[in-house]
Amino acid sequence: MTKHAVDATGTEMAAAQLKERIYATITMISVVIGLAGSSHVAVLGAAATVTTASVGLWLAALVADQQAHRVMHGALARGRELRVMLFVSSPLLLSALGPLVLIGVSALGAMGLKTALLTAAGVNVATLFAWGCYGGIRMGGGTVFALLGGAIDAAIGTAVAVVKATAGH
Incomplete structure (x- = not known):
């Protein structure tokens, strides 16, 4: 395998x-928006839901990757291919780490649970904004383009999250 092929594979894995x-x-x-909107959530329940959602997503991705690999x-x-699947997923x-830390802060009494959950959502929206800005910078569009890209990514991500959170209720 050439150096270019190795670099392309590394870039593709990172992407x-x-x-x-x-x-x-x-x-x-x-x-976390769904949890914050619930009137019956407690700290342990919120932590369990966040953990279960994260582990469930991870397992679903692994099952889908493994099935796609078997079909193709x-x-x-096995080996390197399985390690790549684990790395990528x-x-x-x-994704559960930030919300769990904030739920833990809530459990210590430093903030209410609803505040912790909404803060976790806000941090994640800010993360989407940052990735959008970074993508805009990488595309060479300048500061205004980067900020616009960040705002669009944050808005779209938030809209999708709100639809997902409200569709189940």
């Missing part, structure tokens, strides 16, 4: 991992 990170961020916004290659992914698990 796939970033896609999962952004997807997980949007999904976690919908989870006629064999289970890892942000799905990490």
Whole structure:
């Protein structure tokens, strides 16, 4: 394999991992907004829901990746292929970290649970904004273009999250 092919594969893996990170961020916004809108949620229930959502997303991604691999290659992914799947899908698990920290802060009495959940949503929206800005900068469009890209990504991500959160209620 040439150096160019190795670089392309590394870039493709990083892009796939970033896609999962952004997807997980949007999904976690919908989870915490849904929890914040519930009148019957407690700290342990919120932590369990955030953890379950994150692990469920991760397992669903692994099942889908493994099934796609079996269909395309006629064999289970093993070794390097399996490690790549685990690497690419890892942000799905990490998406729970911020909300869990804020739920923990709530459990310590530093803020209310609803405030913690809405703060987690706000941090995730800010993350979408930052990725959008960074993408705009990478495209060479300048500051205004980067800020516009960030605002659009944050708005679209928030809209998708709100639709996901309200569709189940």
